[in-house]
Amino acid sequence: MALDDVLATGPYSLSHDDKQQLLVEHLNRLTQHHAEQCDPYRRILQAYGKDKQVWDRVEDVPFLPISLFKEFALKSIPDDAVVKTLTSSGTTGQKVSRIFLDKETSRYQTKALAAIMQDFIGGKRLPMLILDTQNVIKDRRLFSARGAGILGLSNFGRDHLYVLDNDMQLRADELKEFLATHRDTDILLFGFTFMVWKHFYQEIKRLGLDIDLARGVLIHSGGWKKLTDEAVDNASFKKALNHLCGLERIHNFYGMVEQIGSIYMEGDTGCFQTPIFSDIIIRDPIDWSVLPAGREGIIELVSILPHSYPGHVLLTEDLGRVIGEDDSPDGRQGKYFEVLGRVPKAEIRGCSDTYAEEVSEGAV
Template identity: 50%
Template sequence: MMTPDYTHWLDLEPYGMPAGQKTDTLGQALRALTDWHRQQCEPYDRMLKLTTDPEKPVEHLQDIPFIPVRMFKEFDLLSVPKDQVFKTMTSSGTTGQQVSRIFLDRQTASLQSKILARLMTELLGKKRLPMLVIDSPSVLRDRNAFSARGSGILGFSMFGQDVTYALDAEMNLDMIAIDSFLERHAGQPIFLFGFTFMIWQHFYMNLKAMGKRLAIDKGILLHGGGWKKLQDQAVDSAAFNAAMQDCAGIGRVVNYYGMVEQTGSIFMECEAGHLHAPVYADVIVRNPQDFSVAGHREQGVIEVLSMIPRSYPGHALLTEDMGQIEGEDDCPCGRQGKYFSIAGRVAKAEVRGCSDTYE
């Protein structure tokens, strides 16, 4: 049996399909992926036999069987022979925590890159912009940190040019590198990328302590992960965005939601402050008591769906995050499909994330 091929979806507009139409189209892809993974991954098949009714028809997206994201910490789940594994990804984790292990073959890795490129074109346009990474290049040399954090930097760096790191090995601002970069690209749009808490702690707070303001008025900052520590400091999205404007004149700040278990399927924030599900992925919110589907604006556990995972059964995952569907097809930004918000972690869930776990 060959893996399902839905690469023609790359020709679709990422946010141009109404939620109802996408439910039918994406549902076909996910049903085919479920069948593929059941045949190719024995542990996954055993999980579904224990948790699902084989006689129940799979008619809607919410009927696609899901597994908890934590299963990737407990088991090596792969749907291709080990000699076809091209890359092994691991999630970030603090000392002593188990990490997720995600096995990619070349087909899955290629599809991840292509879909991510499609989404980033929506944000940045087709031209690669000068890129300032709010991190240290040492993260790419540290094998303990080279997981979700290092991979995120490398993945997004594909969409930049003259990639420059704003922090040195001690996580201090490298002002020589920053000033030289800004001089080379004065007056140009600039792409900035980093993980939320690290941007706040090592970029904003250091600039504030120095009494320095950078001139990045045409900057587009993409950031994600690490909200737990900022929420503990009473810093919300509005305060974070205002701080970026204050310290560097950055007027466009875009948060995203994503995870290593579904790399490539990222949910980006729009101008109205909502996270959007692109045509290649979707989000369901489930009641934590019985896992029934929650209504709009009813808080529950986030489930993420994606057509990308072929080499591992990660196409329908119950996360450890709480959130709610805010609406569908009617966001003020004009994008179609579901849009949602994240409320925080499930109670007693491990702290995780690229910048949450940085010490």
């Protein structure tokens, strides 16, 4: 099936055998394409003795450690075909990933995201609250993960309101006015988990605002790392928002700038659901073998969207486990999984520098 046809197919419509067959066919095509077009990628395959091969199973296709995108400019297109460069978020001084997109890959990503969103919120554009400041999307040449996420999701809404001002303060009056205007329709809310909690939920609570979001659908992402101090997890997050403003439909999603578009939305299982254009494999760091469902290991993500950069098979730095496959109560096919945080950083004892301990470790 050609990629455009895959993108036109229901994103959760294939069960194991069909999906694996589809993926491996595209992954072989992409591996060959990147080997031909991306010199560093070809060198890696050659060093591992894995060039010029066709793979039978998804798990056999060689993976790249995701942080290579921080060290090297990996792209499979000529410089003048780059239409966007995405960067991962990172603190000052920290290296960030650079992902080069051409028109084609960008289009695939948009379509994939649209298919996923449509499955969760329907095909109609909803009035949309963006739980962030407009500042993050100002520089259009160099998108941060946050800016790219917001712009990507903005396509699914209309009458957008950025609910935070430039000083990260809640624009309470505008918010109330927005809700009054759109009181008879579903509304879409999007934000980063931490921002939603810190600058939206806590502010509404602190100010004692009466906000009714019973007709809202909240999509959020970004992880719980910054919220661990406050002991907020997915369940308490949902409960708190429901309590405060009647928000019932809340979907976390997992994804990364290195594979934008093919995101993993939280389905009725409370787990992240894999769509047909991407998949998850859990590996044992002891020998990189594939772990069965239920076992915790390092998350490898495959996606058949990356054409402009060799990011189709990536070993992430996240821990997770597959919970089930093809048996979600909401009828969505595919594996679903949990993310269990980052691989703990190795104690810095290498590089023999007396001051190595002072190298800052920023949160991503």
